[in-house]
Amino acid sequence: CAVAGAPMRGPLAAERAATSDALAKARVLVREARLSADPGFYAVAESALRCAEGAGADPGETAWLQAHIDIQFHRFSKAEVAAAELVALRGEWQDHMLLGDARMERGDLDGAAKAYDVALSSRPGLELFDRMSWLAELRGDLEGATEWEEMAVSAATPRDVETMAWCLTRLGWLHALNGAPAPEIQLALS
Numbered sequence: 001c002a003v004a005g006a007p008m009r010g011p012l013a014a015e016r017a018a019t020s021d022a023l024a025k026a027r028v029l030v031r032e033a034r035l036s037a038d039p040g041f042y043a044v045a046e047s048a049l050r051c052a053e054g055a056g057a058d059p060g061e062t063a064w065l066q067a068h069i070d071i072q073f074h075r076f077s078k079a080e081v082a083a084a085e086l087v088a089l090r091g092e093w094q095d096h097m098l099l100g101d102a103r104m105e106r107g108d109l110d111g112a113a114k115a116y117d118v119a120l121s122s123r124p125g126l127e128l129f130d131r132m133s134w135l136a137e138l139r140g141d142l143e144g145a146t147e148w149e150e151m152a153v154s155a156a157t158p159r160d161v162e163t164m165a166w167c168l169t170r171l172g173w174l175h176a177l178n179g180a181p182a183p184e185i186q187l188a189l190s
Contacts, residue, residue, distance in 0.1 A: 004029075004048035011035045022051035023058070026065055033072070035162060042072050060090050067098055076105040087115075093122040100131060109138060126155040130167060137174065146174045153184070164188075 004025055007017065012032040019025045026048035033041035046069055049062050063082055070079035080102035086095040100115035113135055120128045133148035149171040156164040165188040172185035 001047070001051040001054075004044055004051055008044075010038070010041065022048050022055055023061060023065075026052055026062075030065060030068060039072065042069050045069055060086060064094065064098065067102070071098075071101055071105060074105075076102050080106060093119040096122070097127060097131065104131075104135065104138075109135060126152050126163065126167065129155060130170065133170065133174070142174060142178050146171070146178065149174055 001022065004022060007013075010016065010032050012028050012035065016025060016028045016032065019028055026045045029041045029045035029048055033039060033045065045065070049066055049069075053059070053062050063086055067079040067082035067086070070076070070082065080099065083095060083099035083102050086092075087099055089095075096115045096119035100112040100119065103109075103115060104112035116128060116131055116135065120132065129148050129152035133145045133152060136142075136144035136148055149167065152167045153164075153171050156167045158164055168184040168188035172182035172188065175182040175184065
């Protein structure tokens with residue numbers, strides 16, 4: 001717990017320092033790892049999760065965050081088992097999405113598609129449009145991938161600059177793969 005609570009630099013250092021709840025701190029650390037591309041924040045998030053579990057935090061939420069971290073550290077089998085357990089326990093759209101992610105990383109494209117379809121039917125939105133684009137691209141369907149990513153860009157908001165830039169970059173990449181102009185890449189850079 002001392003590691004999770006130790007002061008350290010990072011893009012969300014102020015938010016992290018203002019958070020005393022271990023589970024909330026783990027959530028901030030996961031976001032910080034994504035924003036900074038520094039996997040060290042995932043390792044510290046795991047420490048925060050251990051503290052949260054010891055403090056009696058919601059086991060479903062700690063399991064979901066741990067499975068997300070497991071995917072980041074390429075522990076795909078472990079993440080798939082945890083996500084499948086969460087689907088059986090809670091069945092929330094995020095659980096199905098996480099199960100799809102783990103299956104995708106393990107090369108089970110059909111299993112990933114089934115999990116994403118369930119999540120998509122519950123909550124269509126940017127996160128799933130982007131994943132469906134990725135799935136279509138892996139299957140060699142560049143036209144379908146482009147259509148899904150266009151939907152993701154349409155659902156993105158400039159208030160979330162990182163996500164907007166990600167979707168624009170992916171869309172530009174798909175356009176370039178199709179031999180089309182890719183102005184979205186320049187837009188993402190700006």
